[in-house]
Structures are given as C-alpha cells and as structure tokens.
Amino acid sequence: MMFTRRSRRAIAASFIGTASLVLSGCGTSNGDSGASDGSVTLGFVNGANTHFHQCLLKAVEQTGKEEKATVYTANSKQDAGTELSNIEDMISRNVDALIVQTVNVDALEGDIAKARSAGIPIFLTSVATSDMSNVLGVAKVDLKKVGELDAGWIEKDAAGKDVKVGIVAGAPGAASDLLVGGFQAALPANAKVVANQPGMFNPAKAQDVAENMIQAQPDLDYAFVANEEMAFAVRKAFDAAGAKDVKIVTTNGTEDGLAAVKSGQLSATVANSAMQIGQTAVRNTIGLLDKKQGVEKIANIPLVLVTKDNVSEAPQYCPK
Incomplete structure (x- = not known):
C-alpha cells in the first residue's frame, strides 16, 4: 500500500477512535506549526516507563521540535491491549505516521493491520518485524547481538573454566526475549545457565528475583540482567548476601551504568543509545514520508x- 498524506488523511478522517487514554501533545503543538499548515504530525506510542523509555520519549519530543513536527505521545505500560488502544487513539488524531516502541512483537501484527486500514504508516523503534514490507521503517537495535556481546564477555572472562550463570530477564515478549535468546545462544559450553527468571524491568522485582537466585545458587559466577536499572538492584541483593564476586553483565549505557562499570560494580554493559534511537526514528520517519x-x-x-x-567510547545515552 502506498501512503500519501492526502490519501491517508481522507481514510483516517472516517475513523472513530476509542480514546481510552489521555494523549499529550508536544513538539510544536504551541500553534507555531502543525497539521493545519501542512507540516508533519506524528504519534509516538511508548512501551513502558523505564529510564530507557523516558530517554527515548525525550529524544522523540526534542527531535520532533527540531524538525518542526507536531508529536502526540502515549504510554502502553507494558500491556499489548493498551498499545492497540493507544494506536486507535492516535488514528483518531489523524496523524501522518505512528512511531511505536512495542511491548510485544507478537502484538505488532494487529497494530500494523489497524494502522494500515486507516492508511497510516508505522515506524518501529528497537525491534523489527519478520516482514518489513508492511511498515514504513525501523530504528533497529540488534537485541540478539546485545545478548551475544555480553555472552562473549563471559566467555572471555571465564577462560574455559566451568561457570554458573543466572539470568534476570525483563518482561516476557519483545526486547527481553530477543536479549535473552541471543545471550543464551552465544554462551560457551562451559557456561551453564542455572536460573532464568523475569525481573519485569522493575528494580524491586529484580531484587527479589536476585535474592532468591543467590539463595538457590550460592556458587553463582555470573549474572546477565536485561537492563541497568535492574542490574543495580541485583548487585544490591548479591552484595547483601555476601556474593560480591558474582560478575554482572547488562545493557543500556546510561551515565550511571558507565560509572558502575568504571567502579567495578558492573563488569560490562552494551551501550545502545536511547537518544540515537529516538532521533533516528523521527528523522527517518519524516524523510521516508x-x-x-x-x-x-x-x-x-x-x-x-x-x-x-x-x-569513554560509549555514546551519549539520554538527551540533556
């Protein structure tokens, strides 16, 4: 399907949205520009409220303002049903395109179909679909590669010795499944996964998981944690249990994460800048349109x- 702003607006004008959440307008919604004078109007559907998602939102808003775009935002709070409702709400706002940080790759099929029926293209952040023909584009983080890089660090550090590894995953679906899948597939034969539990991208939950993990596996050698916010909580739990020698690898590359790597609290992290993802998503969406x-x-x-x-080689993670 070929999308043009004129044909898309004609289709979307007939769509009646079920506005279940309050959406916030940002970017250039102060009247200086917007859909009324022909500039692009974007909807951004975020997936959660972690530090990553907050930085991603900030990058999308700032870049939208720089590009003189009107940006409306909503948050799906890790719920696929809410994500679909948010997309319906954005369609009712008659946006030119949707940028989506999905909560679940499996849910994207319905999201994309809903947007396509209204003639609105979707641009994805972080993850791509297996069939990219139905989406406008993607600012892709190779999440399997992220896991592979952390596993590679463990392989090098373990140097062939038999070691035990614990995994504190995120929320099932989308990013966490890809991260953990890539990590597990890349581990060497001498590294045995002895625990794998979801921390739900919630530090308090991750700390509980880590406390249970270290009690069950007091001789744990390494832990892979699906983001730095949880990794700090896992470090706290391990240290309190007297397991300060457990080495933690994780992902994000935040300022706090980099400081923790420098101090030795964390052994490694894979930097993938939320700022770059947001900037790329907005600029490429407008460019492709x-x-x-x-x-x-x-x-x-x-x-x-x-x-x-x-x-010092890590990219800036979050906009100022």
Missing part, C-alpha cells in the same frame, strides 16, 4: 560493549 533520497528503511543503531577499558 517525504521520499527523501538516502534515508534508510532499516537503520541499525550502533552497539558498543563497554568495559573498564573503553568507557
């Missing part, structure tokens, strides 16, 4: 395995 030359449909976000030796 306007059919600009050289704009990538699939834009891969750079990944950096960060250890004490290369902390």
Whole structure:
C-alpha cells in the first residue's frame, strides 16, 4: 500500500477512535506549526516507563521540535491491549505516521493491520518485524547481538573454566526475549545457565528475583540482567548476601551504568543509545514520508560493549 498524506488523511478522517487514554501533545503543538499548515504530525506510542523509555520519549519530543513536527505521545505500560488502544487513539488524531516502541512483537501484527486500514504508516523503534514490507521503517537495535556481546564477555572472562550463570530477564515478549535468546545462544559450553527468571524491568522485582537466585545458587559466577536499572538492584541483593564476586553483565549505557562499570560494580554493559534511537526514528520517519533520497528503511543503531577499558567510547545515552 502506498501512503500519501492526502490519501491517508481522507481514510483516517472516517475513523472513530476509542480514546481510552489521555494523549499529550508536544513538539510544536504551541500553534507555531502543525497539521493545519501542512507540516508533519506524528504519534509516538511508548512501551513502558523505564529510564530507557523516558530517554527515548525525550529524544522523540526534542527531535520532533527540531524538525518542526507536531508529536502526540502515549504510554502502553507494558500491556499489548493498551498499545492497540493507544494506536486507535492516535488514528483518531489523524496523524501522518505512528512511531511505536512495542511491548510485544507478537502484538505488532494487529497494530500494523489497524494502522494500515486507516492508511497510516508505522515506524518501529528497537525491534523489527519478520516482514518489513508492511511498515514504513525501523530504528533497529540488534537485541540478539546485545545478548551475544555480553555472552562473549563471559566467555572471555571465564577462560574455559566451568561457570554458573543466572539470568534476570525483563518482561516476557519483545526486547527481553530477543536479549535473552541471543545471550543464551552465544554462551560457551562451559557456561551453564542455572536460573532464568523475569525481573519485569522493575528494580524491586529484580531484587527479589536476585535474592532468591543467590539463595538457590550460592556458587553463582555470573549474572546477565536485561537492563541497568535492574542490574543495580541485583548487585544490591548479591552484595547483601555476601556474593560480591558474582560478575554482572547488562545493557543500556546510561551515565550511571558507565560509572558502575568504571567502579567495578558492573563488569560490562552494551551501550545502545536511547537518544540515537529516538532521533533516528523521527528523522527517518519524516524523510521516508517525504521520499527523501538516502534515508534508510532499516537503520541499525550502533552497539558498543563497554568495559573498564573503553568507557569513554560509549555514546551519549539520554538527551540533556
């Protein structure tokens, strides 16, 4: 299906949205520009409220303002049903395109179908679908590669010795499944996964999981944690249990995460900048809508395995 702003608006004008959540307008919604004068109007459906999602939101809003776009935002709070409702709400706002940080890859099929029926293209952040023909584009983080990089660090550090590994995953679906899948597949044969539980991207939950894990596996050697916010809570639980020697690998590359790697609290993190994801999503969405030359449909976000030796090489994570 070819989308144009004129044809899409004609289709979407007939759509009656079921507005279940309050959406916030940002970017250039102060009247200086917007749909009324022909500039692009974007809807951003975020997936949760973690530090990553907050930084992603900030990047989308700031870049939207720079690009003179009107941006409406909503948060799905890790619920696929809420995500679909948010997308319906955005359709009722007659946006030119949707940027979606999905909570569950499996839910995207229904999301994309709903938007396509209204003639509105979807641009994805972080994860891509298996069939990209139905979406406008993606700012993609190779989440399997993130897991692989952390597993590679463990392989090098273990140096062939038999070791035990625990996993504190995120919320089932989307990012966490890809991260954990990539990590497990890349572990060497001498590294045995002895525990794998979801921390739900919630530090308090992750701390409970870590406390139970270290009680059941007091000789644990390594832990892979699906984001830095949870990793700090896991570190706290391990230290309180006298397991300060357990080495933690994780992902994000926040300022606090980099400081923790530098101090030795965390052994490694994979930096994938939320700021770069948000900036790329907005700029490429607008560029693809306007059919600009050289704009990538699939834009891969750079990944950096960060250890004490290369902390200075990590990209800026969150907009100022």
